[in-house]
Structure formats: C-alpha cells, structure tokens
Amino acid sequence: EIPLKYGANRLGKRSDAAMKKFRDNRLGAFIHWGLYAIPGGEWNGKMYNGAAEWLKSWAKVPADEWLRLMDQWNPEKFNAKVWAKMARKMGVKYVKITTKHHEGFCLWPSKYSNYTVAQTPYKKDILGELVKAYNDEGIDVHFYFSVMDWSHPDYRYDIKSKDDEVAFARFLEFTDNQLKELATRYPTVKDFWFDGTWDASIKKNGWWTAHAEQMLKDLLPGVTINSRLRADDYGKRHFDSNGHLMGDYESGYERRLPDPVKDLKVTRWDWEACMTLPENQWGYHKDWSLSYVKTPLEVLERIVHAVSMGGNMVVNFGPQADGDFRREEKEMADAIGKWMQQYGECIYGCDYAGWDKQPWGYYTHKGKEVYMIVFNPPYSKHLVVKTPKGTKILKATVTNGKEVAVTETARNEYNVDMPAKAPEGPFVIKLQIEENVSSADKYRDALT
Numbered sequence: 001e002i003p004l005k006y007g008a009n010r011l012g013k014r015s016d017a018a019m020k021k022f023r024d025n026r027l028g029a030f031i032h033w034g035l036y037a038i039p040g041g042e043w044n045g046k047m048y049n050g051a052a053e054w055l056k057s058w059a060k061v062p063a064d065e066w067l068r069l070m071d072q073w074n075p076e077k078f079n080a081k082v083w084a085k086m087a088r089k090m091g092v093k094y095v096k097i098t099t100k101h102h103e104g105f106c107l108w109p110s111k112y113s114n115y116t117v118a119q120t121p122y123k124k125d126i127l128g129e130l131v132k133a134y135n136d137e138g139i140d141v142h143f144y145f146s147v148m149d150w151s152h153p154d155y156r157y158d159i160k161s162k163d164d165e166v167a168f169a170r171f172l173e174f175t176d177n178q179l180k181e182l183a184t185r186y187p188t189v190k191d192f193w194f195d196g197t198w199d200a201s202i203k204k205n206g207w208w209t210a211h212a213e214q215m216l217k218d219l220l221p222g223v224t225i226n227s228r229l230r231a232d233d234y235g236k237r238h239f240d241s242n243g244h245l246m247g248d249y250e251s252g253y254e255r256r257l258p259d260p261v262k263d264l265k266v267t268r269w270d271w272e273a274c275m276t277l278p279e280n281q282w283g284y285h286k287d288w289s290l291s292y293v294k295t296p297l298e299v300l301e302r303i304v305h306a307v308s309m310g311g312n313m314v315v316n317f318g319p320q321a322d323g324d325f326r327r328e329e330k331e332m333a334d335a336i337g338k339w340m341q342q343y344g345e346c347i348y349g350c351d352y353a354g355w356d357k358q359p360w361g362y363y364t365h366k367g368k369e370v371y372m373i374v375f376n377p378p379y380s381k382h383l384v385v386k387t388p389k390g391t392k393i394l395k396a397t398v399t400n401g402k403e404v405a406v407t408e409t410a411r412n413e414y415n416v417d418m419p420a421k422a423p424e425g426p427f428v429i430k431l432q433i434e435e436n437v438s439s440a441d442k443y444r445d446a447l448t
C-alpha cells in the first residue's frame with residue numbers, strides 16, 4: 001500500500017451506536033433552501049432549465065448583485081414546526097439542511113460572514129428553528145455544507161500562485177470558523193454532508209479535508225462525515241490512493257443508484273444516495289414542466305432499491321421563497337408517508353439480504369427475517385426466490401399476517417405464491433428463514 005498521511009483513517013464500516021443510528025434511519029429528506037428560491041430559475045425575464053440553485057452561474061450574475069437578493073428574503077409562510085410535521089408524516093428519520101450552498105448565503109447568523117439571515121428582513125436564525133423543530137419530532141438533523149463559496153473573495157478554483165495560496169489559506173480558516181460555529185451552536189447535529197469539494201484547490205489541500213473531518217469529530221463525538229469532503233495526499237477523492245473509503249459513508253450516488261447485480265461491491269461499505277423529484281432541480285424552480293418529474297412509485301422504488309443494497313436514500317425538497325412547499329412536494333411526502341406507515345418495517349433498520357436479485361422486486365433483511373418488496377407481480381402468480389446455499393424458507397406472510405404458500409421447486413429455489421387478492425401497489429411479503437441448514441437434498445445436478 002502507498003503510505004498516506006491523509007488517507008482513510010479506518011478500514012471497514014464504523015460499528016458504533018451513532019453510525020448504527022445513521023444506517024438504521026435509512027430514509028431521509030434533503031432541504032435545499034437559499035436565495036436561489038427567490039428567482040426560482042428565472043433571471044431578467046429569461047427562464048433557465050438548469051438546476052435552480054445554480055442560476056447565479058447560468059445567468060452569469062456577479063456575486064454582489066446576486067447577494068442583493070437578501071433584501072427580499074422574508075419567508076412569511078415559514079413555520080419550522082409545519083416542516084417538521086411534514087417530515088414526520090413522510091416517515092423520514094433524518095433531514096439534511098443546506099446550511100450554506102455555493103452562493104454563500106447562510107441560514108444561520110454566522111459571525112464570519114455578512115451574507116446571513118441576520119442581515120435580511122427575516123432576521124431570525126432559520127437553521128436554529130429547524131434543528132429544534134425536527135429534533136422535537138424525533139428527527140435527526142444533518143448539515144449540508146458547501147465548501148465552494150461564490151460570495152467569498154478568497155475562494156480559489158485552483159492554486160496557481162503564492163497569492164492564491166495565501167488567499168486560499170485565509171479561505172480555509174474562514175471555513176474552519178464556520179464549521180466550528182455550526183458544531184458549537186447546534187450540538188445535536190448528527191452529520192456533515194460536504195459538497196463543493198471537487199475543485200483543484202481542494203484536491204491540492206487534502207490535508208485540510210482530513211483536518212476538517214477530525215476537527216468535527218473532536219467537537220461532536222459520533223458525528224458522521226461524508227466521503228465527498230475527503231481528498232488524500234495525492235488529491236484522490238472519496239476513495240484514497242489505496243482504494244479505501246474515506247469519511248464514514250460513500251456519497252457519490254447523487255441522482256443515480258448502483259446496479260443491483262453489477263455493483264454489489266457497495267454492500268461492503270456504508271453509503272447514502274440522494275435524489276431530486278424533477279430530473280435535476282435541488283433548489284426551488286418555478287417551472288417543473290421543463291423536465292420529467294418522478295411519481296411517488298418511482299421515488300419509492302429508488303428508496304427500496306437503495307436499502308436493498310445496504311444504502312440510505314435522501315429525497316430532496318426545494319421550499320419556495322415564502323417558506324411553503326409546492327403542491328407536488330406535499331403530495332410526494334404524503335404518498336411516501338402512507339406507504340412507510342404500512343410497510344416501513346422493511347426499510348428501517350434493514351440491510352442487504354445477499355440474495356440474488358429477482359425481476360419482481362427487491363429483498364431487504366433484518367434479524368431472522370427477509371422482506372420481499374414486490375413492484376412487478378408476475379403473470380405466473382408465483383414469485384421465484386433463490387436462497388443462498390444452506391438457507392431454507394420456513395414461512396411466508398403478507399404483512400397483514402396472512403400466510404402465502406411456499407413451494408420448493410429445486411435446490412435453494414422456491415415459488416412464493418402471490419396473495420390471492422394482489423394489493424393495489426407495491427407490497428411486502430415477510431419470509432421466516434433458517435440459515436446454515438446442512439441437509440442432504442434430494443436434488444441431482446445435470447451432467448453436461
């Protein structure tokens with residue numbers, strides 16, 4: 001292995017209680033809320049179909065002009081308790097909030113920046129209100145933090161001179177100060193999800209990414225840090241030059257998921273995916289007709305897909321400038337919440353089952369049970385299940401307690417009957433299994 005000073009500081013999954021809670025939470029929500037919600041994708045009468053939180057970039061708006069949007073920041077419909085109730089009804093166990101996105105506007109009254117809620121007509125500490133409201137509902141809070149900061153004169157995309165070095169050193173100190181401020185003002189925060197860390201300037205300062213991780217872990221024992229923060233001695237990101245995951249969980253699955261057959265390597269580490277409802281809108285965009293918008297079923301399948309491969313899923317919401325949510329997002333939260341209410345036991349605290357993927361849906365695993373989450377019921381009315389060697393299915397029940405017949409069809413192969421009355425939408429069959437059964441079976445392999 002290549003000797004590294006700033007590579008992975010741990011091999012394998014973290015096994016402490018805080019990481020177990022992160023993992024068992026499984027379903028989270030993202031909140032992308034900032035000045036970008038005010039223009040909502042439109043600038044000087046022109047609609048931009050790129051991601052709304054990047055409008056400053058698409059419309060080439062100078063930072064000082066963009067930040068004047070602060071004069072309009074006054075979300076009169078904002079009510080943190082209403083947001084927290086919506087999250088609880090959706091069944092999310094944690095919420096990741098953009099403390100500061102690339103634009104540099106801070107949802108908390110940072111004393112290290114002039115571009116914060118304190119300098120807007122709203123004045124109050126939005127982040128503090130949200131942390132309290134979510135925590136009061138028993139929901140963990142995670143902080144999204146963009147290192148890249150378009151409002152700060154010392155940010156550099158690359159380091160090409162001594163001047164760049166000096167400026168960027170000042171920028172990293174500013175960033176340290178903000179991170180320490182967030183960790184001390186809001187000590188119930190459970191995770192920092194770093195973004196805006198892909199530039200050469202960060203890759204050339206891998207040491208700082210290791211320092212930032214350690215600084216937060218010293219301040220908040222148990223806190224989790226995403227792999228996206230991390231660069232090693234040679235600028236390698238997420239996985240170090242020896243191929244070891246840095247941070248506590250992989251955070252590369254943004255608007256995409258690992259393949260359930262080809263990418264089983266991800267089951268070796270913790271990982272968290274995040275997704276948008278439109279094809280690519282994190283912040284509020286006025287016009288969602290510009291791209292396909294996923295249905296609740298398509299969002300649900302992505303949630304189940306992630307958990308079936310040992311990952312978490314975070315579904316994004318982009319609140320309006322007035323502090324209310326658009327209808328589609330309220331309906332999404334409702335629909336997912338209804339399903340989670342009925343079937344959440346196959347998600348919370350569940351993990352990769354290690355069984356071969358089948359066309360009818362996905363498996364998740366918890367304790368002595370394997371869950372079958374059925375998205376595509378077959379015409380045969382039988383769900384084919386192949387168990388690992390030495391594993392037998394003892395019983396199959398639909399979550400309302402009704403048993404369905406299980407017929408062994410070959411060695412480690414079964415037909416699990418569909419329930420007589422196929423449920424309206426994706427449903428769950430719970431399998432009781434017995435592992436390490438060493439019985440001489442009655443089957444003979446073909447001689448070919």
Ligand SMILES: Cc1ccc([C@@H]2N[C@@H](C)[C@@H](O)[C@H]2O)cc1
Pocket residue numbers: 032051053054195254274282
């Ligand atoms: C090319 C690109 C850069 C940044 C992003 C940010 N990461 C997401 C989690 C959002 O915050 C988006 O603005 C997305 C794509």
